[in-house]
Amino acid sequence: MWTLFFQQFLNGLSIGSVYAIFALGYTLVFSILGIINFAHGAIFTLGAYFTYVLMGGSFGVNGLLANAAFPVDLPFALATILSSTLAGLVGVAVERIAFRPLRRRRADPLLTVVSSLGVAVVIVNLLQYLVGAEIYTFPPDTYGGLPAAINFGTVAQPIPVRSVQIVIFGVSVVILAVLTYGINATKFGKAMRAVAEDATTASLLGINVDRFVVLTFFISSFLGGLAGTLVGSSVSIAGPYFGIAFGLKGLAVIVLGGLGSIPGAVLGGLVIGLVEAFVPADYSAYKDAVAFGLLFIILLIRPQGLLGRNFMQKV
Amino acid sequence: MTDFFLTYGFLLVSMLLGAMLGLSLYLPLMAGQLSLASPGFYALGGYVAAILSTEVFQVTGTFPIPLLLLEMLLAGAICGCLGVIVGIPALRLRGIYLAIATIAFVEILRVLALNLEITGGAVGIFAIPQPFQTPIGYLWVAGPLLLLSSFCIYRLERIRAGRAFTAIREDELAADAMGINPTYYKVLAFTLGAILAGVVGALSAHFFNTWNARQGTFDASIIYLTFVLIGGTRTWAGPVLGGILFTALPEVLRAIADTSGLPLWLAQFLRDGRLIIFGLLIVVGTLFFPQGLVTPGLLKRRQRGKRSSSTL
Numbered sequence: 358m359w360t361l362f363f364q365q366f367l368n369g370l371s372i373g374s375v376y377a378i379f380a381l382g383y384t385l386v387f388s389i390l391g392i393i394n395f396a397h398g399a400i401f402t403l404g405a406y407f408t409y410v411l412m413g414g415s416f417g418v419n420g421l422l423a424n425a426a427f428p429v430d431l432p433f434a435l436a437t438i439l440s441s442t443l444a445g446l447v448g449v450a451v452e453r454i455a456f457r458p459l460r461r462r463r464a465d466p467l468l469t470v471v472s473s474l475g476v477a478v479v480i481v482n483l484l485q486y487l488v489g490a491e492i493y494t495f496p497p498d499t500y501g502g503l504p505a506a507i508n509f510g511t512v513a514q515p516i517p518v519r520s521v522q523i524v525i526f527g528v529s530v531v532i533l534a535v536l537t538y539g540i541n542a543t544k545f546g547k548a549m550r551a552v553a554e555d556a557t558t559a560s561l562l563g564i565n566v567d568r569f570v571v572l573t574f575f576i577s578s579f580l581g582g583l584a585g586t587l588v589g590s591s592v593s594i595a596g597p598y599f600g601i602a603f604g605l606k607g608l609a610v611i612v613l614g615g616l617g618s619i620p621g622a623v624l625g626g627l628v629i630g631l632v633e634a635f636v637p638a639d640y641s642a643y644k645d646a647v648a649f650g651l652l653f654i655i656l657l658i659r660p661q662g663l664l665g666r667n668f669m670q671k672v
Numbered sequence: 673m674t675d676f677f678l679t680y681g682f683l684l685v686s687m688l689l690g691a692m693l694g695l696s697l698y699l700p701l702m703a704g705q706l707s708l709a710s711p712g713f714y715a716l717g718g719y720v721a722a723i724l725s726t727e728v729f730q731v732t733g734t735f736p737i738p739l740l741l742l743e744m745l746l747a748g749a750i751c752g753c754l755g756v757i758v759g760i761p762a763l764r765l766r767g768i769y770l771a772i773a774t775i776a777f778v779e780i781l782r783v784l785a786l787n788l789e790i791t792g793g794a795v796g797i798f799a800i801p802q803p804f805q806t807p808i809g810y811l812w813v814a815g816p817l818l819l820l821s822s823f824c825i826y827r828l829e830r831i832r833a834g835r836a837f838t839a840i841r842e843d844e845l846a847a848d849a850m851g852i853n854p855t856y857y858k859v860l861a862f863t864l865g866a867i868l869a870g871v872v873g874a875l876s877a878h879f880f881n882t883w884n885a886r887q888g889t890f891d892a893s894i895i896y897l898t899f900v901l902i903g904g905t906r907t908w909a910g911p912v913l914g915g916i917l918f919t920a921l922p923e924v925l926r927a928i929a930d931t932s933g934l935p936l937w938l939a940q941f942l943r944d945g946r947l948i949i950f951g952l953l954i955v956v957g958t959l960f961f962p963q964g965l966v967t968p969g970l971l972k973r974r975q976r977g978k979r980s981s982s983t984l
Contacts (some may be wrong), residue, residue: 393768458959467706468958469767471901474894477956482947605779605890608772616768646783649776656773657761 360516363509365634371522372632374529379603380610380622381536381586382577387571388553388617392466395473396451397581398604399445399480402597404582405483405589407440408433409493419489433499433590441582448578449571451476457567458572463504477601484597494593500524521591532580533623540619549573553617602645609652615665624663681808683923685879687748688814690919692872697819699865701905702834703858704841705763708893709774712781713755713866715888717747722797722883735801735878738929740813743872751870755863761954762857766844778888785885796884799931800877810879817875818912821868825908828864837861898950902957904964913966922946 378399386394413430416422431439456473466643503524531582540546549561552569560566574590606629614625629648655662677684693710700707721743725731730738762773785791792798804810826978836857839847844854853959877883899918904910929942941948957964 451681455955462962464958464962466768467771470706470771472955473749475951475958478894478949480956482945483953486941486945486948553965587935590916601890605775607935611774612769612772615929617817621797642787643783646780649779652776653773656765656769660769 359633360514361394361517364518366516366631367526368402368522369634370627371526371630371633372633373531373627374526375584375587375625375626376610376630377623378529378580380614380626381533381619382584383607384614384617384619384622385557385573385577385580389549389556389570389609390456390618391470392456392469392473393611394456394577394603395470395576395578396448396455396476396480397607398600398602399477400578400581400587400600401588401603402481402484402594402600403447404444404585405594405600406488406493406585406597407443407582408436408586409495409589409594410442411436412496412499413637414495416492417491417493418543419491420485420627422486422487425490429566433658437583437586440586441579443461444582444585445575447480448574448581452571456570459547460570468596477604481597482599488597490596490598492593492595493589494598495590495651499590506645519591525587525591529585532583536576537619537632576578606645607646610660611646612652613655617663618664621664626660628663636664677808678806681806681811683920685779685807685814687919687944688818689812689872689876689879690899691912691915692814692818692821692868693896694903694915695825696869696872697896697900698905698908698911699825699868700858700862701900702829702841703837703861704844705858706768706772707862707865708890708897709755709758709777709790709862710773710869710896711888711890711892712759712778712941713751713869714873714876714892715781715785715883715885716754716876717751717795717870718883718982719746719775719785719791719873720747720750721801721874721877725801725878726797726799730970731801734805735803737803737813740803740875740878741936743984744871747870747874748867751869752863756859759859759866760855763862764853775890776895777892778890782885782888785888792884794885796878796882796886799880799969800881800883802881803878804912805818807879810875813875814879817871820907822912829908833860845865862908864908894954895950898957900951902961902962902964906963907966907968910964910966914959914964918950921949925949 365430381398382397382400383393385390388398388493401635410427411431412433413427413428415424420423451473456469458467459472468642494611500520503520503601507520507523509516509518546601548559548564549569549572551564551567557564559569584603588603591598600607610629612625614621614623631649632649632651633644638649677978693714696710721740723747724743725739729735731739748978752825752909757923758777762770762777765773786794804812828837836847836852838849838859839852840854848854873887874889895918896915899910899914901914902918903912903914925946929939934942
């Protein structure tokens, strides 16, 4: 009993921490622009595919790029950094195409939401057109020489935890620490917070707002791509649409934590990860609805989320 | 002519159904609420009809049309009730929160439909009895239904409730200050959309012959949203036009792809890249036609043009 509890707790922490870094991508963009980037889920998918390709994985028989493969196979760590950077660059392109023109025109935020949805549809279906809808699995030795599971208990009472989960948890914690430091303790983070607080005032004070928006999109999409790689390598890439489903769950995470709140995104991710881990096996079919059920409940009791601020609405 | 109707009957009815689904998303949008719940209510309405016609009414042979209408009524009523229940808490939320809450609603319904026994699980419900011999027969129900719903929404835009919707869309707090109860009107708009989606779902379940959890997904939300956004978000004619055009688009693309002389890659892209084109149209549409193709100004200009030409 205790063993199972501990095991599920670690699993929950691990998946929860991926939710957290993925949701942080949403949160960063939201805190600066007040807009949810619906293309974030598609970026997540892209990250996973990029890593798969950079590690020398080849494609299936469907799609334009059938059986093609990248000539070099990079080690996992390098491939992850490269693919997340690529995902970040795609995010910058998304900002240029779908966000900036509308921002220049001061368009209704809902319109921007819709155009980001459009970008997501394009990316996902382009992927499907190019590489087909197959499931891609990372090679078994993805994480180098790590054993499949690590025992946290004693020999007599083993508590095995997949080492993938530990890698994911470790990477997520490091990323969260770096990000928290960057935003709270550097001059650069201060400028970013200033833009988030009030873009007009920030620009009057000599901060180049557009540059920070681009940078925010880069960091956000970097995190999205990284989350995609981590999830894809621990389970598998279940076709181009898997990021969309994950993206919807990410929305539940940020609303649960409070839109625009960075600690909120982390807390929301961990809560949803843990709750999902403790769904009884008999009801595992309903697991995907848990996050949305939680979201609905939180919207009823506390619409601003667990750690969100309540904004005054003015005419 | 008969040949034409037999060949394209399925497509024609689909186009009308698409137009009505566009309208069901347009209704909450009239009050400025981006709700993506339509596919959820559409799926629910379909399940109501599918379960009633296969389990409750034991009919052999052709399915009687009055029963079909009864099912549509029931589906509308059930979706309407659920719309009020979901709408009242969800519509306290503004803007993006509502969109997210409705996405959550659609996802919960989808997971339920996938796992409950009564909905047939992942397989769904099939062999739903047919009231008509050929797909084109459904035109007798879908056509009047579209005319009726378009007319109702056309009228709605010109009465007190519709004006209240517009006021809320332009500025909710100002409307509130003017004595309009925003929650009441937002729930009204949302519920009307839910009823329409449910009725269309009930008809579609018979029309498609099978019904499963794939009918109500996030993808479907985006497709209906495209109908409205590209068609036009400011008048009833927009979603109708958008729904008709975009449901026909895959067929049109296939026809273009079949013309000889096209390079092979282009033909293949036109056939398989339908959703890529959809996505591009959404992006381009929001950038260049923020109010959609059909705008009230466009309609007025035409009317004025007609009037002046008739006096001359």
